[in-house]
Amino acid sequence: MxxxxxxxxxxxxxxxxxxxxxxxxxxxxxxxxxxxxxxxxxxxxxxxxxxxxxxxxxxxxxxxxxxxxxxxxxxxxxxxxxxxxxxxxxxxxxxxxxxxxxxxxxxxxxxxxxxxxxxxxxxxxxxxxxxxxxxxxxxxxxxxxxxxxxxxxxxxxxxxxxxxxxxxxxxxxxxxxxxxxxxxxxxxxxxxxxxxxxxxxxxxxxxxxxxxxxxxxxxxxxxxxxxxxxYSPRWLFLYPGLAALVLGLAATLALMFGPIAIGGVGFDVATMLYTAGIAVLGYQAVLFSVMVKLFGAREQLLPMSPRYKQLVERFTVERGLVLGMVIFLAGIVLAVLQLVLWGDTGFGKLDAAATIRVAIPAMLGIILGFQTIMFSMFAGVLSIPTSADTDSQFNQAEQPADQGELVA
Incomplete structure (x- = not known):
């Protein structure tokens, strides 16, 4: 004993x-x-x-x-x-x-x-x-x-x-x-x-x-x-996601204006489909990095730096919803415009490459906008104060000054 x-x-x-x-x-x-x-x-x-x-x-x-x-x-x-x-x-x-x-x-x-x-x-x-x-x-x-x-x-x-x-x-x-x-x-x-x-x-x-x-x-x-x-959502999700998103979006936008040849190799709408997919995957990874960080901070698994906390506070649920709706509606407008142009031809046969060249950015806008809306709602759920948060703040206030804080 x-x-x-x-x-x-x-x-x-x-x-x-x-x-x-x-x-x-x-x-x-x-x-x-x-x-x-x-x-x-x-x-x-x-x-x-x-x-x-x-x-x-x-x-x-x-x-x-x-x-x-x-x-x-x-x-x-x-x-x-x-x-x-x-x-x-x-x-x-x-x-x-x-x-x-x-x-x-x-x-x-x-x-x-x-x-x-x-x-x-x-x-x-x-x-x-x-x-x-x-x-x-x-x-x-x-x-x-x-x-x-x-x-x-x-x-x-x-x-x-x-x-x-x-x-x-x-x-x-x-x-x-x-x-x-x-x-x-x-x-x-x-x-x-x-x-x-x-x-x-x-x-x-x-x-x-x-x-x-x-x-x-x-x-x-x-x-x-x-x-x-x-424990490092930056390296697991954010950095690879940002690289894929930037590469995918840049290539997709470049191919919107027509085929591109590099060193005798031609890239067209088939490549554009894959680059758009890469952009979607990259954007998902970026959103995952933020969600993991928010969840980890909420559950006290990951500390949140002052700079990151300030960024999260600026990106409110409402701002995220507005951004998501803007991206989503941009995709819808592009899709409707393509439908109108098709109607002007009497809904007849269309040039496949030209059609896909417009359809891919339209779908990309719809997908990324919808993901932004869903992410914003999920972030809103994580930001709802709970009794555990109140207790944690109370306990931190009661700590002696020399103990410091886990997160700023």
Missing amino acids: DHPRTSCELTIVMPCLNEAETLATCIRKAQGYLERSGVDGEVLIADNGSTDGSQEIARGLGARVVDVAAKGYGNALMGGIRAARGTYVIMGDADDSYDFSSLEPFVAKLREGYDLVMGNRFKGGIEPGAMPPLHKYLGNPVLSFIGKLFFKAPVTDFHCGLRGFRREAILRIGLHTSGMEFASEIVVKSCLSGLRIAEVPTTLKKDGRSRPPHLRSWRDGWRHLRFLLI
Whole structure:
């Protein structure tokens, strides 16, 4: 049974699921660091349902054990973080691959005022065989590059499992994932929330367990990549959508005035049909980016920058409806005009190419206008105030001034 909560400077949290083979070594290293450094701290084991006696090993060595019933890497760590007594928390796996006896760089950066301190295994040293070549030369570099590109993360080892942070800051940013994505979520939300982030060298040695690790390279890699994409609607929807929309509209408008030949290759109404389709897909992607951002901000999954918030407030539902109706009616007018011109010929046979050259822009206007109208109504639904919004504003007003805000 846990003692009443008393504060300390540092809690070293280790998620645990049947780690009896290496857990004692990790605990002794962490306790050795605390004794040697004089840091006021504790070792906490967040057990996720071990059946190999890991809990008894931890308690026998004087570590505190918190049982976390909800399965998953993220759930285990969040259970440990919530139960931590330390101002600072350092987390790391209990497989003896991370050196808990050398935590001085992490504590030093935390004391300097950084909110998140990431370890960098590539700068600190990776023992031969400690990291599979697939992870070392493809997975980690690619995911770290994407993290820096999407979120401007000042780290080059995005998925190092040994990291430290201010407990209050990490609890404030609202972490939700329950599985392996939790490692990415900490960095992503810290970047989006404007937390101060530093990186220090750390070492990685071969997993001390005889059994296979819980990780699955391709599955977990995809889950991390999927998380990065979902949390960056700009790169997932907006930028590709804008590129397709601009390219599609420009090509469609150019072909309205007749065939175009480039390097001996001719482009006509058949090409125009495809470019119009590209424009529609691009416009859908742009609208999706805005909807994801609005929904994410509403559910407190994504922060909204002041500039983006100002833009959203200017684009009211009514303005969106007016814009959509203008585009829609422009398409209708073009279609009616074509019908009138056809009637002037007695509804006889028409030149197919000339007819399609007008019909495609007409349909493009109708489709884009209708999509704008529907998007505006959906945005209106997301903007309806709820009691949860009122409670959130009240809670923010009651927070101490030094806690800051997640979104501006």
